[in-house]
Every structure is written in structure tokens, then in C-alpha cells.
Amino acid sequence: MLVNRYQQPIFNMIYRMTGSREDAADLAQDAFIRAYEQLYRFHEGKKFFPWLYTIALNHTRNFLRKNKTGRTVAIDDCELHTNSDHASQEEDKICALLDCQRIQGALTRLSWEYREAVILRYREELPMEDVATALSISLSGAKMRVHRGLKKLREILETNDDGNRNAS
């Protein structure tokens, strides 16, 4: 069943876009229903996953446009799902937790155009061609957007780090 197969990546992608589990669940459900309704438009021979991503992204974008309030990711999300490789050492676990919180917080501050590109490329690890397809832009445009998104993310992280240092 397509829903079972793709619900996790779609839910997570939307979750990283919105920063809210509840919104992600609702949007993922709507995205799957829309995909089912538009299934007859899907051309056989093309990749299904980028097509599904496109629908989910479009739906999420509309949601973000209507709800421009900023969101932050709760720390317990990172805490609960920290990579188990770090669990053996308490110090590494704390560092990983802080990194997770730091990067997720920065992602939510990134504009959604860059956020979706960076998430698709580095979290979902889609090939650049599929990123371009999912975003409905050219390959060179996708590369540009991913690169720019990463640089902006770095700027956000550095600004946060500077702010934290000054505060302390």
C-alpha cells in the first residue's frame, strides 16, 4: 500500500517544514488524499516519489503561506529520537541532542523555499534530479537553491551561536 510505504518520509518532510506533529499529520493525510484523487494524472514511467513529494510540498507551502507564525521544534523530539549510536556515552548523547535541537531550530528559521530544498537533499537524501522534480524547477535551479539554503543555514547557526555567546 502506497500510504504505508511513503507515510514516514512524507510525514517527516512536512514535520520539518512546519515544526508541528499535529500539522504534519493533518497535512500528510491531506497530501495522500490529494495524491489519490490526482493519481490518474500520474504518468507511468515517471518516479512516483518525487511526484508525491511535489503534491505534499505544494500543500505544505499553501499551509505555510496562510500560517506565517514561526514555530520551534520541541526538544523532546530530538531527545526521543537521538541516534542510538550516541546513547552509550552520556556526553556524546548530550552533544548530539544539542546539535539536533540547534539544527532543527535553524531549519525552522530558514525560508521555506530553501528549507524544502535542503531537507529533500540532505535529510531525505534524494538525488538532485529528484529534488528538481519535486520542486518543479530545473536541475541547475535545484542545485543553486540547495547550495544557497545550506549557506543561509550556516549564517543562521553562526548568528545563533554569536547571540548565545554574547548572552553568556
Next chain:
Amino acid sequence: METGTPLNPFESGSEREAEALMLIARQIRQTPYLDPPVMLAPSVLKAIRHKRFPIRFRMLRWARSPRSLTFTPLQAAFVASLLILVSAVGVSHLLQSDYRHASQPAAPGGVPITLTLSMPEARSVSVVGTFNAWDQKGFEMRKDQEKGAWTLMLHLPAGHYEYAFVLDGKEVIPDPRAELYSDDGFGNQNAVLIVGNHHERTS
């Protein structure tokens, strides 16, 4: 406009920047992957259960779906025979239709043709022509006593004929009322009669 920026962050710029970007990319990759809500899939299935695709798509999908046919050799032979029979009947019908159209055969019994000659002084008149091999026997005309005209009804298949009248068994004259004439090769003329499928001609 996003121009003038290197596409690959790891190929250009300072080494420090490249390392920083690689670290960020790795941290993004290590962000937790959440399990979707348990009710996500059931709620989607419940929502789409009663949704139907457009009729156009359903028909297209049906037409594109492969089907398996199971039949015995006997059934196949029967169907093949039936197809051959239907084809043969169809071809035969077409050929007959073409032949009728081309040759214009006469209607059953031939096309009724009435030949008339106004010759009250003649004692007998017969008709000879290509339709009776120029033999007047059996093709004697009857005289209408009131009008003084000689008449004979023929039933001829559609076609092209030449004919003439024989007066009193010795004098041969072409039909004076004919529309066409043809030389007989001996200095005389024959009347020409063209009979179609749906014509009743009176000469």
C-alpha cells in the same frame, strides 16, 4: 537572482567553509526520523474509500489492464470457424454488390421494352436484333387496329442492342423513332437500344 554562486558547496570557497557546510549537511542527515501517527494510514484509507476516479480514467485503466482468456481448442476452433464464415459471407456480399453495380444485370424477367412502329399499310412486321440473333421467328409484332400501329413487348436484360424492323418479311428498316443509330457495315443503319436496370422504354 541567485547567480554567481558556486553550485557545489564542497568544491569551491575556503576549505573552512566547505567543512562547515559538510558538517551542517551531516547534522541535517542525523536529525531524528519520527514515526508517523499510528492513525495516519487508516485515516487516509477511510477518506479515500468512497472516492472514485473520473469515468474517463476508469475506462482507460480498464482498457489498459491485461486480461486472461481461457478457452479449449474446441472453443477456439468454433470461434475461428465462425469468424471465417462471417468473413466469407461479408466478402461474398461485397463481391456480388460490386458485380451488380458493374454489370447492371437486368431485373428478374428483364426490363420491359415496348417497341412500336406506325405502319398501318404493312401486312406483317417483325423485330430482329442482337437480342434474338437477328432471327424474326417469335418476334412478330401485333397490330393495333384502331391506331394502326405495330407493337411488341420485350423483356431484355440491361445492355446495348441493335435492332431493326422487318416489313412483310422482306424489307428491313431501322426504327424511325430511335434516338441512336449504328451502321451495319453494309450501307444500312440499325437502331440502337440501350437498356438500363430501372428503365421501361417505349419506342
